[in-house]
Amino acid sequence: MRSCVFGRHSLRSGLSKSVRTGSELTDLRTQVWTRWIQTSSDKNSKGSNPQLAFPCLDKLEAKNEMLGRSQACFNDAGPSSLEAGPEPSYANVTTGFDVFKCKKPIFLDNGGYFPEYHIAYETWGSLNSDRSNAILIHTGLSASSHAKSQPRNAKPGWWENFIGPGKYIDTDKFFVICTNVLGGCYGSTGPSSKDPANNDYYATSFPIITVNDMVRAQRELVTQEFNIKKLHASVGASMGGMQSLAYAWEFPDEVENIISISGCARSHPYSIALRHTQRQVLMSDSNWNRGYYYGKIPPHIGMKLAREIATVTYRSGPEWEYRFGRNRADESKTPALCPDFLVETYLDHAGEKFCLEYDANSLLYISKAMDLFDLGSRNMEKALVRRRQAEQSYNSSNFIPQSAIPPEPYQDKNISKPTNPDESLADLRKGLEKIAHKKFLVIGVESDILFPVWQQREIAQVLQESNRGGDIRYFELGTDVSNYGHDTFLLRLDHIGDPVREFLLK
């Protein structure tokens, strides 16, 4: 069993155990509730109106107390006491994968490096004799390598019905590989991994990574572990759609077909803003403790809130109009400041479900990697320079990791000058020229707020305008077909799947 958040022995297994041993959570909630009723009656016995209730905060306080207790249990009794009993369900996503261990250092786009690193992966189907039928699937922000169930992990994967014998990505024909990205927490090297240099958790001494760093790490797996010279296809949606382009950009001769769904060629400031709010909310949870929470209570409240904000950006208004409308969770109750409308309880549950399932630091670093994504020529040139500098510095005799802490508090220069869209587009065109001769399928979804459809149109248009003989196909799902927004690739498999199948087999 391996848990990404708390090292080898999971706080969550402690939690699961407590839940199994009785109705502790219910008891705790009742205690907190009773205390609060007493306090508030003392406080407001003579007010004009009754004190509002805050069931959502009672719940979080009870959870915090329970996580604290589980933690105390962990510290007092030692890890072995938690290993008895059945595996908690979440462990399914952290078992049943293989790990590629690369002992060679990797140098990063922003100047850091990893002396060695792990990439967790799973495969489906069989590699043919000339190793020409491999498809590399790239994941979105928080997904594991478990795209589909397999003998060592029977739990449905995140693209369960998209991949398989006779499915859109047909494992009777193709050998499919999916990895957990560099920076993730499901088996690949990430902030919750130990730094071999000092055997401490990386935490926020983990260097800033980019999407291009992720694909360079994946390429080592593809070439070293499988001896694959050329992928049949690089396929991904969301951040996976960034990676599929980035893989082609980094290794244009090592991939035949590129599929980018609900992705972009460079992150837009509005998407950056949306991710920024999630990161700031998470970092403001005092349990985050500047990234040093391993072995302590994790920032579960910050994670819950960040996920709620993210969920708003993953779906669309019309979907929620149909699904929730203005219905309240319980019409008989007085309106409340805690979740009240059905759409609020939905968000609350989405946050609650996620908050202990994923490592907070992984979320921060990968979210930041998405912001930094830009296949424009200037950005890619700078990255190359910094990577080379890091490598030269490492190979020189007096290597000292460069300090990221400036001697004085950082001051925003904040020189706001209007950007020039034409210049910026020309820079992107120059950046993408390198791969414009290849075969692309770009898919966009009109109801997507996070990666608006004009970003997918932009990819296709810029590639086409290069006139380098590429085969650029563009496919768009209108609001008549999907109102699922950014999550369409997980929810409208049929509409996404048909063009993908056709493109892969052509």
Place this chain on the structure above:
Amino acid sequence: MRSCVFGRHSLRSGLSKSVRTGSELTDLRTQVWTRWIQTSSDKNSKGSNPQLAFPCLDKLEAKNEMLGRSQACFNDAGPSSLEAGPEPSYANVTTGFDVFKCKKPIFLDNGGYFPEYHIAYETWGSLNSDRSNAILIHTGLSASSHAKSQPRNAKPGWWENFIGPGKYIDTDKFFVICTNVLGGCYGSTGPSSKDPANNDYYATSFPIITVNDMVRAQRELVTQEFNIKKLHASVGASMGGMQSLAYAWEFPDEVENIISISGCARSHPYSIALRHTQRQVLMSDSNWNRGYYYGKIPPHIGMKLAREIATVTYRSGPEWEYRFGRNRADESKTPALCPDFLVETYLDHAGEKFCLEYDANSLLYISKAMDLFDLGSRNMEKALVRRRQAEQSYNSSNFIPQSAIPPEPYQDKNISKPTNPDESLADLRKGLEKIAHKKFLVIGVESDILFPVWQQREIAQVLQESNRGGDIRYFELGTDVSNYGHDTFLLRLDHIGDPVREFLLK
């Protein structure tokens, strides 16, 4: 001087005093910074990569320390010591208004009541002899009554160039009134006011209010203070656009013309979700303390984060593309998890600027009032029943405020059933029939994300379809005219102003 957040004597005046007496904030930041560098070097001296820096958290910690000190100063020396020296600049918004004191109780749409209440207001222009030229301006969520400068407060108002002699709302012709809404913190009764029943801050014993409650309170001012039988117009944008419709709905014979800009006839679940995340983030700040922070350090971090999220919903992607693009605040620095791209420092500043300028509880209650807005027939009928029950209960001999705390922890019923858009639209049509014979100008902005343009189209369409002889005008600003999103009414006065002027004078 009056501060809404901390009662009569402001914590902020303590802060201003500290800032005035020296470079205390800078000193504090340097101290925090030095401590952090020391801690992190101890922690990671041998790691592969340097520890990331968190200047944004250093800043918040320094601010927290300073607010704590100011608070200690406040408690030790007593309020009088803070009254020396010039007025801090924020005090401009809490002076120079009149207060209408209503001694009659008001009963609320969700069953609570106020035994008495205050409405702060300002006026411009002169009321004519037959009292027929009054225009009531309704504000958005966080605005004060200070829509425009006037002799008692020379600071520019939030609609400074929209109102005035010869302006779009011409004070040579009209008598303009603007109030601070019920629930606000700029002079009107809100959660930071004292409950006359026990002389304690209302805090979260403040009852849930609605937009319709707000306009019923305003109407007392209009009729009692000014003896106005009929307003020439009810005008507002954003939540003000809700109020202008609500005023007409509540008192159809007491208003001649209705202007609703970037408003809606009922809140959409997506807008509810966007406000939900802001409320939950704010309520998760431990300084919020379930609303009981008056006289303590206020939840400034939660407020900052809530405002950052709100700011994302107030503007649009294309505006930020042009304004910030993918520019970073300081290209020479390594990318950071703290604000880094220019759009991030913009959001950070927007949050920072707001976080002590507005009362956190006012934000929560008014944000909730917006969620609850629904002029559909079912909702309005229920509200009437609850209001009457509250009044009957109050007038009965054994009046006890109804408890809002259920005996057992609240459990979401969470019965998700698809809504029926036709039914829902029919309900809205039935609700709006009551006012469909009147004169309306509805303005929508295509780039608005928070109040999407189809909501303004809906108002106009539903009113027109009623065929009750109303004069329903609809005016829409496309993305060719404004990319300022929801904030267009504050930023494109020319395009909003011309149709408003014409409508008011017709």
